[in-house]
Amino acid sequence: MSATNAxxxxxxxxxxxxxxxxxxxxxxxxxxxxxxxxxxxPEERSAAKVAALNDPTLPLFGVPFAVKxxxxxxxxxxTAGCPAYAYTPERSATVVRRLEAAGAIVVAKTNLDQFAxxxxxxxxxxxTPRNPWDPSxxxxxxxxxxxxxxxxxxVPFALGTDTAGSGxxxxxxxxxxxxxxxxxxxxxxxxxxxxxxxxxxxxxxLSVAEAWAVLDTAGGYDLDDPYxxxxxxxxxxxxxxxxxxxxxxxxxxxxxxxxxxxxxxRPWEVLDVDLEPFLAAGRLLYDGPWVAERLATLGPFLASHxxxxxxxxxxIITAAARWTAVDAARAGYELAAIKRRIDRLWNRVxxxxxxxxxxxxxxxxxxxxxxxxxxxxxxxxxxxxxxxxCAVAVPTGLRGGLPTGVQIIGPAWSDAxxxxxxxxxxxxxxxxxGITESRPAAEPWAPPVRVTSVDLAVVGAHLHGQPLHxxxxxxxxxxxxxxxxxxxxxxxxxxxxxxxxxxxxRADGGGRIAVEVYRxxxxxxxxxxxxxxxxxxxxxxxxxxxxxxGFLCEPAALDGATEITEFGGxxxxxxxxx
Numbered sequence: 001m002s003a004t005n006a007x008x009x010x011x012x013x014x015x016x017x018x019x020x021x022x023x024x025x026x027x028x029x030x031x032x033x034x035x036x037x038x039x040x041x042p043e044e045r046s047a048a049k050v051a052a053l054n055d056p057t058l059p060l061f062g063v064p065f066a067v068k069x070x071x072x073x074x075x076x077x078x079t080a081g082c083p084a085y086a087y088t089p090e091r092s093a094t095v096v097r098r099l100e101a102a103g104a105i106v107v108a109k110t111n112l113d114q115f116a117x118x119x120x121x122x123x124x125x126x127x128t129p130r131n132p133w134d135p136s137x138x139x140x141x142x143x144x145x146x147x148x149x150x151x152x153x154x155v156p157f158a159l160g161t162d163t164a165g166s167g168x169x170x171x172x173x174x175x176x177x178x179x180x181x182x183x184x185x186x187x188x189x190x191x192x193x194x195x196x197x198x199x200x201x202x203x204x205x206l207s208v209a210e211a212w213a214v215l216d217t218a219g220g221y222d223l224d225d226p227y228x229x230x231x232x233x234x235x236x237x238x239x240x241x242x243x244x245x246x247x248x249x250x251x252x253x254x255x256x257x258x259x260x261x262x263x264x265x266r267p268w269e270v271l272d273v274d275l276e277p278f279l280a281a282g283r284l285l286y287d288g289p290w291v292a293e294r295l296a297t298l299g300p301f302l303a304s305h306x307x308x309x310x311x312x313x314x315x316i317i318t319a320a321a322r323w324t325a326v327d328a329a330r331a332g333y334e335l336a337a338i339k340r341r342i343d344r345l346w347n348r349v350x351x352x353x354x355x356x357x358x359x360x361x362x363x364x365x366x367x368x369x370x371x372x373x374x375x376x377x378x379x380x381x382x383x384x385x386x387x388x389x390c391a392v393a394v395p396t397g398l399r400g401g402l403p404t405g406v407q408i409i410g411p412a413w414s415d416a417x418x419x420x421x422x423x424x425x426x427x428x429x430x431x432x433x434g435i436t437e438s439r440p441a442a443e444p445w446a447p448p449v450r451v452t453s454v455d456l457a458v459v460g461a462h463l464h465g466q467p468l469h470x471x472x473x474x475x476x477x478x479x480x481x482x483x484x485x486x487x488x489x490x491x492x493x494x495x496x497x498x499x500x501x502x503x504x505x506r507a508d509g510g511g512r513i514a515v516e517v518y519r520x521x522x523x524x525x526x527x528x529x530x531x532x533x534x535x536x537x538x539x540x541x542x543x544x545x546x547x548x549x550g551f552l553c554e555p556a557a558l559d560g561a562t563e564i565t566e567f568g569g570x571x572x573x574x575x576x577x578x
Contacts, residue, residue: 015522017050017062017105024064026106027047027154035127036145036154038069039109041076047500049105058103059217064160067096068114068146069109071201072190080192081114081124084308085301093190093203094225095159095218102217107155110145115298116144116161116194117313119169119357119377120366125310128363132435133174133402137360140170140377143202147174150204152436157214161192164285165357165381167202168393172356175403176434177426178213178393179203179419183385184229186215187222193294195285197227198385206433208392208423209445215415217447238417239540239547243273243345243352250355250381250406268421271349277341280334282383286375288331290386291316291324300480300567312370337534339387343411347486347546351410351421354380356393359402381408388412392422395427403432411546416447454525455480457515457541457550460502460570464516467499471531475524484512484568492553493573495536495560501536503553503561514569515541517548523547 021276025043028036046064053062067073070080072089073096079086080353091097096106113123122128129148131137139148143160147170160167160465162180169551171178179202186201193199201218205211222228244250282384294317295302302309302317309317357377366373384391393407407424410418423445426432431440456477461468490510492503504513520528529538530554535557541550567573 004152013260014062015056017053017103018047021050021063021064021105021107021189027152028066028108030150031149031152033130033148033152035111035124036129036148037066037108038079038111038126038145039077041073041107041109044067045075046105046107047529049100053103055103059213059418060099061103061205063104063157064155065099065104065108065113065214066108066110066146066149067153068112068116068158068160070112070161070192070194071096071159073106073109073335076109078109078192078470080116081126082308083125084305085115089190094187094222096190098218098220099214104217108149110143110149112144112146113142113166114310114313114316115192115294116142116163116166117294118374119381120351120361120370120374121170122366122370123310123364125315131360133173133175133531134360136362138173138345138363138366138403140173140357140360142166143170143204146204147176148176150206151176151436153434153438157203157210157247160202160204161191161194161344162200162202162381163385165378165384167200167204167473168381169332169357169377169392171393172395172403172405172407173360174434175395175398175405175420175432177205177208177211177395178356179205179215179218180384180391180393181215181415182229184220184225184227184386185415187220187225187228187406188399189224189245190525193297194292195290195295195385197293198285198290199227200385203545206436206438207431207440207445208394208419208426209441211392212419212447225418234405236456238350239542240268241271241349242268242421243271243349245275245352245354246272248275265286272361273345273349273352274413275354277338278383278387279379281338281342281386282379282381284331284335285382285386286378289328290322290331292320292328295320316371337387342387347542347544349416349418350547351408353406353408353421353425354381356405356407359400361486384409390415390418391419394426394429395432397415419447453519453521453542455517455519455548456525456528456538457517457543457548459484459504459513459515459551461499462516462551463570466570470527472518472520475520475528477518477520477524480517480519481545482514482516483543483545484514486544487512488512488542490563490565491567491570491573492558492561493564494553495562502573503536503557504551505553505555505558506542511568512544513565513573515543515550517543517545
C-alpha cells in the first residue's frame, strides 16, 4: 500500500498491514518536525493489533492513522495539548474503536492548539508543527499535527475535531481535504469537549473519497454520546444549484469550470446568495455565550492550574465568565431567527461554495496579535456547527506558493451531496494532495448511497382520503407534512384519467400548490415509482421545506387538460366542483 492510500476500497487493498504500519512509523520519525506528534502509540501495541487482523475484506484493513490528542486511545495518554491535564484512558473513543474494528491501526497522537482553542496551531507547549509549504507560516489549528502528518504523507488519514473550523482551516493551510460531517454523525464520546453542544470529529485525507471512507466507517449512532443522532435517511433530491456569495474571493476560473458553461459532467446552476446571516451566526460562537461551555468543562482545572494553561487560551476561557443565563437565552433567540432565514436558502440551493480561510499568517504576525490574527481565520467556518451544517474543505491549487482552497457547505445530512460536489471541485482544480507526489484515483468518484428512505410529495389521487391513497399505506408510507410547493408550479386537471388525476408542471408565472409529503423506505419507494403510469412521473419538486421527490406530469398530457392553478391544490378544486 502506498503512503497515501486511505483505504483498499478506494485505491487498492493493503496486502501487507505489518509493512504498512512499520512504514508509517518510519515516515513519522523522518518528518524532522518534533512538534507534529505529541505521543507515539507503542509499536508493540500496533504490532499486536496487526497480528490480530484476520479479515482482509475489512474496509480499512491494515491502514495506519493518527489521532488528534484530544481524542482518547486506550492505554495512551490524552493531553489535549496540556501536560498537567494528561490522563490515560482505559477505553478508546467510539470513533477510534470503530476504525480499529474496521482494520485501521492508530500509530500516533498529534499536536493541537491547547484544549482545541484556536485556529492557528501555535498555542501548544509542545511547539508549533511546521507548515510544509512555508515554515514561516502557521500550520492552522486547532488540529495542526493531524493536518501536517497527512499533508506530508506520513499517514493516509488522521482524525481531528472541528468546532469552529479546526478541521477545515488546517486542511486549507496544508493543501489537503478536511471533512466536517453533520453534527452527531460521528460520536464525540471519548473526546475532550471544547463546545460540547456543537463539537464534531473531523477527518483529514488526501482525497474526498478517502475521507468519505473514514466517515462512513466511523459514523453511527452512539448511546454513550448524548449528542449523537440517528442518520435521518435524507430525502432531499439534489437539483444541481450551487450558491456563491458575490463578495467572496473565489477563483473565477474555477467557477467557469463548474458553472453553466462548463463542459463534461452536468454543469451546475450558480445562484448568488447573501452571506450576512451566516456571518452573523458565526459571530455568536466566540462573541457570544457559547464560549462559556469551555469554562463549564475546564473551569475547575483552570482554577487549580492557572500556570499550566497557555496564556491566550487561559484568557479566552476566563473571559467566558462574563456571560449570563439571560445572555444565553437571548443568543438562542437570535440564532433561531438566523437559522429560519438560512433554512429558506436551502429550498433554492443544494450547497454553497465559500473560501475556507484567508492565506495563512506568518508566525511573527500571530505572535504580535495572537487573538486578532486567529479571529480573522474563522470568518467562513465558525457558523457551520451552530447552524447545523456539514462541510468539506478541498484544495484548489497554489497561489504564491501557498495552497488555496474552498469549502462546500450544505444542510444537515446532505453529507453525500456535499462530498460529491467537493470531489468534483478537487478534481477539476488539479487534485492537490499536500506535498506528496501521489495522484488521485483516475476514475470519478461519488459517495455510496446512504439514503434509507425517500420523501415523496403527492398532489392528487394519492392524497389522504383520495382513491389511490391505499397504494401508499400498503407500502408502509408515513405522513410527514402538509405543505406547498414554492411559487412557479401550474396544476392541471388531466382529461380522461380514472380515477381523476391532476398534473403538476414547473412553469413561469405559476403559483404555490398544496401537497402532502410521505416517507417511504427505499425499496418501497422503488416499487411505488415502478407502478406510476404515464403521463405521470416522479421527479424533483421544490417545496417550501426543501426539494423532495414528487409527482410531475409530462407536457404532452396537457392537451385537453384544464388549468386549475388558481385553486391552489387538488382538494380545493374538487371542493369547488362539488
